[in-house]
Amino acid sequence: xxxxxxxxxxxxxxxxxxVTMLLTLLIVSLLVFGAFHMLGGDPVTAMLGMEATPExxxxxxxxxxxxxxxxxxxxxxxxxxxxxxxxxxxSYDIPVAxxxxxxxxxxxxxxxxxxxxxxxxxxxxxxxxxxxxNRPLERIIMVINQIFMAIPPFLAGILLTLVFGLxxxxxxxxxxxxxxxxxxxxxxxxxxxxxxxxxxRAAMAVKLLRSSLIAELKSDYVRTAYSKGCSVNRVLYxxxxxxxxxxxxxxxxxxxxxxxxxxxxxxQVFGIPGLGRILLSSIANRDYPVVxxxxxxxxxxxxxxxxxxxxxxxxxxxxxxxx
Amino acid sequence: MIRRxxxxxxxxxxxxxxxxxxxxxxxxxxxxxDPNTMNAATRFAGASGTHLLGCDNFGRDxxxxxxxxxxxxxxxxxxxxFFGATLGxxxxxxxxxxxxxxxxxxxxxxxxxxxxxxxxxVLVFVSVIGSGRSTIIIAIGxxxxxxxxxxxxxxxxxxxxxxxxxxxxxxxxxxxxxxxVHILPNTLSTLLPALIIGFNNAILAETGMSYLGIGVQPPxxxxxxxxxxxxxxxxxxxxxxxxxxxxxxxxxxxxSLLSDGVTNLTKR
Numbered sequence: 351x352x353x354x355x356x357x358x359x360x361x362x363x364x365x366x367x368x369v370t371m372l373l374t375l376l377i378v379s380l381l382v383f384g385a386f387h388m389l390g391g392d393p394v395t396a397m398l399g400m401e402a403t404p405e406x407x408x409x410x411x412x413x414x415x416x417x418x419x420x421x422x423x424x425x426x427x428x429x430x431x432x433x434x435x436x437x438x439x440x441s442y443d444i445p446v447a448x449x450x451x452x453x454x455x456x457x458x459x460x461x462x463x464x465x466x467x468x469x470x471x472x473x474x475x476x477x478x479x480x481x482x483x484n485r486p487l488e489r490i491i492m493v494i495n496q497i498f499m500a501i502p503p504f505l506a507g508i509l510l511t512l513v514f515g516l517x518x519x520x521x522x523x524x525x526x527x528x529x530x531x532x533x534x535x536x537x538x539x540x541x542x543x544x545x546x547x548x549x550x551r552a553a554m555a556v557k558l559l560r561s562s563l564i565a566e567l568k569s570d571y572v573r574t575a576y577s578k579g580c581s582v583n584r585v586l587y588x589x590x591x592x593x594x595x596x597x598x599x600x601x602x603x604x605x606x607x608x609x610x611x612x613x614x615x616x617x618q619v620f621g622i623p624g625l626g627r628i629l630l631s632s633i634a635n636r637d638y639p640v641v642x643x644x645x646x647x648x649x650x651x652x653x654x655x656x657x658x659x660x661x662x663x664x665x666x667x668x669x670x671x672x673x
Numbered sequence: 674m675i676r677r678x679x680x681x682x683x684x685x686x687x688x689x690x691x692x693x694x695x696x697x698x699x700x701x702x703x704x705x706x707d708p709n710t711m712n713a714a715t716r717f718a719g720a721s722g723t724h725l726l727g728c729d730n731f732g733r734d735x736x737x738x739x740x741x742x743x744x745x746x747x748x749x750x751x752x753x754x755f756f757g758a759t760l761g762x763x764x765x766x767x768x769x770x771x772x773x774x775x776x777x778x779x780x781x782x783x784x785x786x787x788x789x790x791x792x793x794x795v796l797v798f799v800s801v802i803g804s805g806r807s808t809i810i811i812a813i814g815x816x817x818x819x820x821x822x823x824x825x826x827x828x829x830x831x832x833x834x835x836x837x838x839x840x841x842x843x844x845x846x847x848x849x850x851x852x853x854v855h856i857l858p859n860t861l862s863t864l865l866p867a868l869i870i871g872f873n874n875a876i877l878a879e880t881g882m883s884y885l886g887i888g889v890q891p892p893x894x895x896x897x898x899x900x901x902x903x904x905x906x907x908x909x910x911x912x913x914x915x916x917x918x919x920x921x922x923x924x925x926x927x928x929s930l931l932s933d934g935v936t937n938l939t940k941r
Binding site: 615656 | 781785790791793796797799880884885900904907908914918921930
């Protein structure tokens with residue numbers, strides 16, 4: 351019954367997913383906090399150096415509220431997080447939230463740009479190669495595709511810098527412009543880094559789409575569609591493509607989460623001051639509140655992507671609703 | 674027609690891997706030059722008779738460094754996959770076979786770990802126990818556990834109720850024997866490609882981390898480390914980037930072709 355699916359039942363399923371997501375986030379926060387609290391060493395010693403007197407260390411610990419039991423610390427941290435207070439950076443003595451708030455859009459734009467590129471590149475190429483299976487041009491495309499799949503994003507970034515930045519001079523390496531200054535230049539600069547992340551994923555998506563389209567085109571319902579007089583394009587776009595969207599969306603979801611995390615490395619390649627940059631420097635400085643906050647933020651983004659993918663799933667394929 | 678195409682994947686992948694692995698194996702015993710000896714006279718030297726693939730910013734022989742560096746990279750990948758797969762397989766097999774509350778709890782933890790991208794997992798471990806080779810191996814290994822556990826679990830759940838398992842049980846085989854002697858070999862066709870792809874992911878993660886400077890520490894060469902050092906001199910000495918870069922691409926290409934070939938082989 352369509353009403354049930356988009357009405358009550360759909361909402362229940364969504365709520366269930368939401369609860370699962372929050373539960374996952376809770377487990378992750380517990381694991382992260384536990385790891386840093388138990389094994390992370392003492393931030394105060396790290397701050398004051400080895401020569402600090404025990405009295406001074408104890409005083410600072412009390413001042414920072416670090417001498418409470420672990421459970422209390424965790425609950426305080428969690429409560430703060432929910433209300434938007436992510437703690438204070440040890441190294442810079444400013445709220446973590448203000449430190450990372452203006453970096454999140456950079457990392458997010460980079461990942462979104464990359465996923466858009468994957469879609470724009472992969473769907474036409476996947477359809478083209480499936481349609482022209484075993485023709486010479488298709489064979490060449492697939493060989494190149496296979497090679498592109500094997501290029502890690504950071505290496506793609508380095509090679510793109512070599513070709514476009516240093517040889518063709520179409521792009522200034524390290525010339526990052528913040529979105530606060532000029533949105534157009536910001537996007538233009540992010541174009542190449544996003545392409546570097548997108549390249550291997552797009553190649554994988556082409557391969558996936560091609561093989562699942564070819565498999566669909568051999569199935570019974572396609573033959574039925576042909577025999578009732580559908581044109582090739584109608585069969586392809588109205589029937590076969592619809593059924594290949596499910597594995598593709600699954601792949602895109604995984605690719606998106608990988609790209610959010612992968613942007614940490616790409617930011618380093620291109621000198622982009624995003625979340626990754628602070629994360630790495632905070633790890634080096636043992637600035638745990640910042641590290642924890644960024645990790646939770648990235649996991650949160652990943653979970654949101656998973657949730658969206660789940661909703662899109664139900665929209666593409668009405669059969670996916672039982673859970 | 675289709676059959677031939679699939680064999681080609683296996684052959685090309687096999688050849689690439691065989692060549693790279695033999696070069697690495699030779700590197701275990703002998704390299705053209707010492708990979709860590711610096712020489713001011715050969716700084717940024719191009720390809721020549723004595724230094725086949727040129728030298729880096731310290732005048733170290735690039736070919737020798739790639740030979741040793743790719744060993745490091747592969748070694749980390751092998752240990753990582755071994756560690757992650759063993760844990761994942763045991764966990765997946767036990768939870769899939771017995772089910773129940775333990776299954777539920779472990780699968781929830783698995784979900785939470787699954788939301789953790791590999792890179793992030795490594796970064797957590799690095800910031801908690803410090804950077805270095807063993808940290809990377811443990812961290813990537815743990816990040817791999819959920820995916821292997823999932824694959825094995827779903828296979829075991831599928832096989833659990835099949836006739837041959839019931840027959841084995843009726844003939845008096847214990848649970849352990851059924852899981853490890855009867856069911857697990859039957860999951861191999863799904864597991865093997867996943868293992869090979871695991872190598873690729875491990876190589877990607879290790880080179881990425883070493884590139885960031887938190888993986889394999891200098892002066893030990895690793896492909897990622899070399900790429901990071903080479904980036905500064907990208908325009909001046911492109912060979913320094915291209916040699917480890919191409920090695921890395923070939924390594925991943927070889928393994929992914931091999932995995933495709935194996936998948937197609939086990940499908941029929």
